[in-house]
Amino acid sequence: MDSSLFSFNTSLSPKPSSLFRRPLRRNSSPPFTIACPSATSDSTASPVLDSSLPLGVQNPQFACVDIQDDSHRSRSVAGDGGRNFSAKYVPFGSGFDSSEWYSLDEIVYRSQSGGLLDVQHNMEALKEFDGAYWRNLFDSRVGKTTWPYGSGVWSKKEWVLPEIDSSDIVSAFEGNSNLFWAERFGKEFLGMNDLWVKHCGISHTGSFKDLGMTVLVSQVNRLRKMNRPVVGVGCASTGDTSAALSAYCAAAGIPSIVFLPADKISMAQLVQPIANGAFVLSMDTDFDGCMKLIREITAELPIYLANSLNSLRLEGQKTAAIEILQQFDWEVPDWVIIPGGNLGNIYAFYKGFQMCKELGLVDKIPRLVCAQAANANPLYLYYKSGWKEFSPLKASTTFASAIQIGDPVSIDRAVFALKNSGGIVEEATEEELMDATAQADSTGMFICPHTGVALTALIKLRNRGVIKGSDRTVVVSTAHGLKFTQSKIDYHSRAIQGMECRFANPPVEVKADFGAVMDVLKEHLSRKNPKMEL
Ligand SMILES: Cc1ncc(COP(=O)(O)O)c(C=O)c1O
Numbered sequence: 395m396d397s398s399l400f401s402f403n404t405s406l407s408p409k410p411s412s413l414f415r416r417p418l419r420r421n422s423s424p425p426f427t428i429a430c431p432s433a434t435s436d437s438t439a440s441p442v443l444d445s446s447l448p449l450g451v452q453n454p455q456f457a458c459v460d461i462q463d464d465s466h467r468s469r470s471v472a473g474d475g476g477r478n479f480s481a482k483y484v485p486f487g488s489g490f491d492s493s494e495w496y497s498l499d500e501i502v503y504r505s506q507s508g509g510l511l512d513v514q515h516n517m518e519a520l521k522e523f524d525g526a527y528w529r530n531l532f533d534s535r536v537g538k539t540t541w542p543y544g545s546g547v548w549s550k551k552e553w554v555l556p557e558i559d560s561s562d563i564v565s566a567f568e569g570n571s572n573l574f575w576a577e578r579f580g581k582e583f584l585g586m587n588d589l590w591v592k593h594c595g596i597s598h599t600g601s602f603k604d605l606g607m608t609v610l611v612s613q614v615n616r617l618r619k620m621n622r623p624v625v626g627v628g629c630a631s632t633g634d635t636s637a638a639l640s641a642y643c644a645a646a647g648i649p650s651i652v653f654l655p656a657d658k659i660s661m662a663q664l665v666q667p668i669a670n671g672a673f674v675l676s677m678d679t680d681f682d683g684c685m686k687l688i689r690e691i692t693a694e695l696p697i698y699l700a701n702s703l704n705s706l707r708l709e710g711q712k713t714a715a716i717e718i719l720q721q722f723d724w725e726v727p728d729w730v731i732i733p734g735g736n737l738g739n740i741y742a743f744y745k746g747f748q749m750c751k752e753l754g755l756v757d758k759i760p761r762l763v764c765a766q767a768a769n770a771n772p773l774y775l776y777y778k779s780g781w782k783e784f785s786p787l788k789a790s791t792t793f794a795s796a797i798q799i800g801d802p803v804s805i806d807r808a809v810f811a812l813k814n815s816g817g818i819v820e821e822a823t824e825e826e827l828m829d830a831t832a833q834a835d836s837t838g839m840f841i842c843p844h845t846g847v848a849l850t851a852l853i854k855l856r857n858r859g860v861i862k863g864s865d866r867t868v869v870v871s872t873a874h875g876l877k878f879t880q881s882k883i884d885y886h887s888r889a890i891q892g893m894e895c896r897f898a899n900p901p902v903e904v905k906a907d908f909g910a911v912m913d914v915l916k917e918h919l920s921r922k923n924p925k926m927e928l
């Protein structure tokens with residue numbers, strides 16, 4: 395690659411960050427006073443309020459009340475038997491009457507038989523409120539700064555970690571990410587006019603992992619306050635989990651430890667945990683090797699496991715699905731396409747959609763598509779075998795480096811999600827994913843290669859007529875493109891061996907001379923505007 399093509403100099407002026415700073419209103423009085431029960435007062439004290447409803451929902455006049463007061467108040471109502479929102483771990487796939495279960499305050503990642511766990515909510519208690527109640531409640535919290543409901547995750551607190559005290563929550567007000575109408579990409583490349591990209595990567599640490607990590611680190615914060623022996627939190631990572639873990643731990647003053655496969659993550663991802671003060675171990679293995687080690691280490695030392703094997707993470711990640719429905723005013727899209735690696739996220743989306751259906755917020759769920767890189771495609775091969783035979787594999791290098799995973803821990807969760815949503819699995823070659831990324835970028839996005847994998851799946855399904863031009867389709871963008879600039883530089887420099895780089899747009903070198911600049915500009919502009927005289 396000719397590195398001079400990209401030798402632009404940028405200087406960034408540091409700005410004080412307001413992230414993790416809790417809103418000032420948290421410990422102060424509401425902006426003006428209205429007569430309502432305080433956290434400690436008798437919840438029946440107000441003659442005008444229905445104690446089962448949050449203040450802002452039952453009467454918009456009260457929407458300005460500090461929601462934290464309301465959360466305290468609803469806890470006292472629950473103590474009176476009005477609400478009994480709770481959750482526990484059960485073996486994955488077991489029913490509501492499972493005899494094996496664990497409190498969320500226990501440190502447990504696997505069932506007795508060694509299988510996966512799932513967080514099971516008290517659905518009967520949640521069902522005491524109808525779909526309209528939950529839709530209104532969630533909608534009433536959007537755009538607020540009151541702790542912790544301004545977070546897209548914690549605005550659904552009752553469905554996530556209902557019993558955690560708000561003061562234990564570690565949040566960067568994650569979630570509420572942009573649902574981008576991909577108008578030009580959809581129309582020009584796919585003949586679609588209802589195509590959307592859910593930008594989960596426009597987030598505090600630049601990926602969807604923040605959604606799960608706020609939940610996990612908050613629970614660890616609670617456990618440490620309960621004097622449970624948790625000396626630190628650890629993960630294996632392809633770069634995004636480690637970034638999220640180290641940021642949330644740093645905010646809470648909790649030690650974090652990250653196992654990274656050497657030379658297999660981007661520079662931007664590597665510097666994140668380093669800057670956030672994590673203990674970073676760079677290992678001469680791949681992600682699957684790091685994952686095996688962290689599981690062994692966390693079985694020996696009181697280090698809390700932060701990978702999505704820990705089902706707490708998925709409770710946060712599922713809120714992205716709820717958020718999509720909310721952003722469509724509770725209309726259900728036809729398709730949602732998600733890039734898959736360790737395969738926790740596809741199940742998290744399924745769970746979010748399914749809870750909305752079960753609790754009456756919507757009446758159906760979308761069909762899910764899981765998209766894998768062809769160089770790391772164990773789920774795709776399993777799907778293609780008719781779900782007959784799953785074989786872990788050694789994943790090869792891919793530009794979609796965060797999904798270079800050959801032995802996904804959540805394989806059973808992913809299969810469940812796909813079978814129960816009329817799901818499909820697709821794959822993308824390196825050239826396909828890089829071309830799709832460049833095409834999307836050329837229409838104003840700046841996506842990561844994993845989103846390119848998902849877009850490739852869309853292109854293939856659209857070309858085969860499986861997805862129709864009028865189908866409302868959401869592609870989940872999982873990380874920020876700025877974490878993966880090297881792959882874009884290589885592509886636009888046409889520096890990738892064996893790749894045509896059809897949509898490359900390298901900068902043009904030109905002499906700093908008026909005539910030379912006019913010549914290249916005229917040539918360029920007349921190509922772009924063939925009908926105009928210059
Ligand atoms: C950017 C990005 N996209 C997609 C994925 C895949 O998510 P999952 O491992 O939950 O399948 C990951 C991590 O694995 C990721 O970091």
Ligand SMILES: N[C@@H](CCOP(=O)(O)O)C(=O)O
Pocket residue numbers: 603629630631632633634635636700701702703735736738796797
């Ligand atoms: N892409 C992930 C891989 C690990 O996934 P997890 O969801 O199980 O933590 C990463 O960024 O590390």
